[in-house]
Amino acid sequence: MLWTITIACLLLAGLIFRQSFRKRNEAPETLGEDAGLAILEFGRAFPGEAIRAVITTANGRTVFLRLHDGKAGCMHAHGHxxxxxxxxxGTVRVSSAGPKRLEVRFANAAFEGGTFEFRDEKQAAEISLWLLGSFMPGLAGQNPQISGQPG
Structure with a gap:
C-alpha cells in the first residue's frame, strides 16, 4: 500500500513539474512578446514588404510595423x-482614447480593430502617424498638394 501511494505521489509531482515547465516555455509566445517572431511571420505573409520600424503595444499582443513605401502593417497574436x-x-480610422491609447478601426477587417495601449505617448503618436498615412515621403515628393505646396 505504501508503494502505491509513493508511486502516485511521484506521478503527480511529475505532472505538476511538466505543466509548470510547459507554461514557462510557452508564456512569451502566447503573450505575443516576441517581436522577432512577429517580424518573421509578417515576412512570411508578405514577402515583398520591407519593414522599417516595429512598435508593440504595452501588453505585447499587437505589433505595428512601418513599411518601406508609406504603408503600415498590423499583427495580432492569437495563441501561437x-x-x-x-x-x-485610407483604410483605417484612428482616434485618441487617452494619452497612451489609440482606438483603431480597420475598414477591411473590423474584427481586428479595438483600443490599443502603448508604453508611452510618443509611441502612440508615431503609430497614429503611420496609420493615418501622414508619413508618406514618396507620395509627398510626387504630388505637391499632398505636402502642402501650392499646385
Missing part, C-alpha cells in the same frame, strides 16, 4: 499564431 494585415492609407 499571428493575424497579419497590410494597411493601405
Amino acid at each position: 499564431h499571428y493575424a497579419c494585415h497590410l494597411i493601405e492609407p
Whole structure:
C-alpha cells in the first residue's frame, strides 16, 4: 500500500513539474512578446514588404510595423499564431482614447480593430502617424498638394 501511494505521489509531482515547465516555455509566445517572431511571420505573409520600424503595444499582443513605401502593417497574436494585415492609407480610422491609447478601426477587417495601449505617448503618436498615412515621403515628393505646396 505504501508503494502505491509513493508511486502516485511521484506521478503527480511529475505532472505538476511538466505543466509548470510547459507554461514557462510557452508564456512569451502566447503573450505575443516576441517581436522577432512577429517580424518573421509578417515576412512570411508578405514577402515583398520591407519593414522599417516595429512598435508593440504595452501588453505585447499587437505589433505595428512601418513599411518601406508609406504603408503600415498590423499583427495580432492569437495563441501561437499571428493575424497579419497590410494597411493601405485610407483604410483605417484612428482616434485618441487617452494619452497612451489609440482606438483603431480597420475598414477591411473590423474584427481586428479595438483600443490599443502603448508604453508611452510618443509611441502612440508615431503609430497614429503611420496609420493615418501622414508619413508618406514618396507620395509627398510626387504630388505637391499632398505636402502642402501650392499646385
